[in-house]
Amino acid sequence: MSNRLTRKQFLTRSAQYAAGVAVGGAGLDLLFRENGAAKSAVTTWPWPYQEIDPEKVRILGHDSYYGTPGGCCYGAFNSIMQALRDTVGDPFTTLPSELMYFGAGGAAGWGTLCGAINGSGAAISLVSTKANTSTLVGELLGWYTQTEFPTDTSNQYAQESKYTVNKVTSALPQNMSGSPLCHISVSEWCKTSDMTSGSAERLDRCARLTGDVAAYAVKILNDMAKGSFSPLYVAPSSIADCKACHATGAMATVVSNMECTQCHGDPHVQQSVSATEGVAAGYTLTQNYPNPFNPTTQIRFSVPSREIVTLSIYDVHGRLVKRIVDHAAYSPGNYLANWDGTNGAGQRVASGTYFARITAGAYQKAVRMSLVK
Numbered sequence: 001m002s003n004r005l006t007r008k009q010f011l012t013r014s015a016q017y018a019a020g021v022a023v024g025g026a027g028l029d030l031l032f033r034e035n036g037a038a039k040s041a042v043t044t045w046p047w048p049y050q051e052i053d054p055e056k057v058r059i060l061g062h063d064s065y066y067g068t069p070g071g072c073c074y075g076a077f078n079s080i081m082q083a084l085r086d087t088v089g090d091p092f093t094t095l096p097s098e099l100m101y102f103g104a105g106g107a108a109g110w111g112t113l114c115g116a117i118n119g120s121g122a123a124i125s126l127v128s129t130k131a132n133t134s135t136l137v138g139e140l141l142g143w144y145t146q147t148e149f150p151t152d153t154s155n156q157y158a159q160e161s162k163y164t165v166n167k168v169t170s171a172l173p174q175n176m177s178g179s180p181l182c183h184i185s186v187s188e189w190c191k192t193s194d195m196t197s198g199s200a201e202r203l204d205r206c207a208r209l210t211g212d213v214a215a216y217a218v219k220i221l222n223d224m225a226k227g228s229f230s231p232l233y234v235a236p237s238s239i240a241d242c243k244a245c246h247a248t249g250a251m252a253t254v255v256s257n258m259e260c261t262q263c264h265g266d267p268h269v270q271q272s273v274s275a276t277e278g279v280a281a282g283y284t285l286t287q288n289y290p291n292p293f294n295p296t297t298q299i300r301f302s303v304p305s306r307e308i309v310t311l312s313i314y315d316v317h318g319r320l321v322k323r324i325v326d327h328a329a330y331s332p333g334n335y336l337a338n339w340d341g342t343n344g345a346g347q348r349v350a351s352g353t354y355f356a357r358i359t360a361g362a363y364q365k366a367v368r369m370s371l372v373k
Helices: 009-022 025-032 055-063 073-087 096-101 115-127 130-145 152-159 182-193 200-226 239-246
Strands: 272-274 296-304 307-315 318-332 333-337 352-360 363-371
Touching: 025 073, 025 318, 055 073, 055 152, 055 200, 055 333, 073 096, 073 200, 096 152, 115 130, 115 200, 130 200, 152 296, 152 307, 182 272, 296 307, 318 333
Parallel strands: none
Antiparallel strands: 272 333, 296 333, 307 318, 307 352, 352 363
16 A cells, blocks of 8 residues: 555644644643553652651561562562551552562572562662662671571560461570571571471561561661661671682682671681692692592692692582582692592492592593492
8 A cells, every 4th residue: 555645644644743732742642642541650769768667567577478479578578668658658559569579488489588688678779779778788688697586576476466467476496597598597497496497387487587677677777767877787707708819819709798608618627638748740630549448538639839729529420429629729739638438418428430520720630439338
C-alpha cells in the first residue's frame, strides 16, 4: 500500500496535532499513545525517612518471617517498609515487599548472605544516600558477626508471647556466628544448640534473628537521621593482617571485609611444612617418600625465588582431597611437606592412587602416590 496521505488523512492528523498543542504536552501524549495510560511520577532517591520504632519492627520482622511469601529477607524488608507505610505513607505504599523474597535462605536457599541482612540492607539503601548506605550496611554486617542470636530481647518476647505468631515460646540457645553468611550462621547455631536445621526451634531462631536484625537496622537509621550514629562494630585485627598481603601487592586476589580464618584456616600455620638446608637451584617437586606409604609420606619441593605456593592432594578423579599449602608466600629455599593420608576434614582417606600437585608462580608439576593399608 502507498505511504502517501490522502487529503482527508492529512486534515484529520493536523486537527489532532492542533488539539494536542491546545491542551499542552500531556494532552498530546494522551492523543498519540495507543493505550492512553498516564505517566507515573518517580520518587527521587533516597526516599523520605522518618524515625520509626525498632521494637515494633522487631515484632513485625519475626511475624513476617512466617507470613506470605515469608522468609528472612522478605521478613526484614517488610517489617521496615510496613512501619514506614504507617508513618510516612507514600511512596512506601507503592512498593511490594514480595520483591525481596529471593533472599530467603541466603538467596534461593544457596546459603550466601543472610536474608535478614539482605532485606534490612535494601531498606537502608532505599532511604539513605550512597555514603550513608555504605556506612550503615557495613555496620549492620559487622554487628551481625559479633552478636549472639537470638538476642535476649527476642527470647524474652517469645517467652511472653508478644509476637502475633508464637511457634516456640521458650528461650532458644544463643551463639555468635562470626560470619554474615547464612550457611555458617545456621550451621554454627545448630552445633551450639544440638538441633537440626529443619527443626521448629531453628526456624524460630531465624524468625527471631530476622526481627533482631531489622530492629538494629532501624536503630542505626534513626541515629543517622538524628545525627547521633555511633558504630558498635570494631573489625578484628586479623582481617587487616590478611588484607595487608592478600588484598594488595603480588597477592592481590581478595576483596572482602570478612574474617578469613573462619573458612580458610590460618595459611601461615603450615604445621606440615618445614624448611630444609641447601640452596634451591630451581623449581622442583620430587617423588614422595616412602611410596607406597602408610599412613604418612614426605613431599619435597623447592622455589628459587619468592613465590606464592599451592601444594594440593587430588584423587584419581581429579577431586581435591586436601591442601597442604594454600596460596602461601614462600622465600627461596627447599621445603619438606608431610601428608598424613587425611582429607581436609581430618578424615582418613581410602587406599588408592593420589596425586600431589604444586603451583609456584608459573611452575606446575604433579607426582603420583600410592596409599596402601
